[in-house]
Amino acid sequence: MLQKDKAGIQRSVQTLHKDGFLKIESDIEDKRKNMVSLTASGKFVCERIQTLAIGFNNQIMEHFSEEERKTFIGFLDRVITVIDK
Numbered sequence: 751m752l753q754k755d756k757a758g759i760q761r762s763v764q765t766l767h768k769d770g771f772l773k774i775e776s777d778i779e780d781k782r783k784n785m786v787s788l789t790a791s792g793k794f795v796c797e798r799i800q801t802l803a804i805g806f807n808n809q810i811m812e813h814f815s816e817e818e819r820k821t822f823i824g825f826l827d828r829v830i831t832v833i834d835k
Contacts, residue, residue: 771795 752759763786766772771792777783788796811819 766792 754762763772763774767774770789773787773789775785775787777785814822
């Protein structure tokens with residue numbers, strides 16, 4: 751989905767861990783696995799990004815009628831379908 755290889759994901763996880771946004775713990779049952787979760791800082795940043803994204807979306811969409819919104823979303827859905835192939 752992110753079009754990143756395993757090593758790239760690992761680097762991203764390590765960077766986010768180092769920066770204090772992720773917590774990495776060993777799985778109790780399987781030591782080969784790690785449990786990755788958000789820290790309080792990570793949750794705060796995610797919530798802030800989500801709030802900003804929703805606000806931005808609302809700011810844009812207020813300039814479209816309901817019919818125009820449906821058409822626009824339909825086009826985006828088609829683009830996603832093409833990308834997923």
